[in-house]
Amino acid sequence: MNTAVNVIEPLLLNAQVTDDEIIAHLVDGRTISVPLVWSWRLTKATPEQRRHFEIIGDGQGIHWPDLDEDISIEGMLYGSPARRTKVAATRLTEKGAGSSD
Known part of the structure; x- marks a missing residue:
């Protein structure tokens, strides 16, 4: 049995960033959001x-x-928060967990 799957890439139509969330409105009508803290x-x-952002490519x-x-x-759909760079992580460790870099 062959099953054809028509996978449609999720594409961004528009977005907004609040004090707490990154909200993405997709071309297929879905709206998804992730916590702002996903991006340090x-x-x-x-x-x-x-507020100053650009849509990448065709909405990727x-x-x-x-x-x-x-x-x-x-990344938003599959739960992939932004990782700190090695330099930023090292600074955080050196300053202590309560400090910001």
Whole structure:
């Protein structure tokens, strides 16, 4: 038995960033959101920096040019938070868990 599966790539139509969430409106009508804390760069950014984003490609993700941050729609769907760079993680360890870098 052959089963044909027509997989449609999830694509972004529009997005918004609140103080708590990244909300993505997809072209297929779904709306998904993830906690803002998934991106340590966005968590530390100003509201103006959070609002200044671009849609990547045909809607595969979101790019914040002022922060050099990218989040893919697939990452949002599959639960892949942004990882801290090795330098940022080292600074955090050196300063202690309560400090910010």
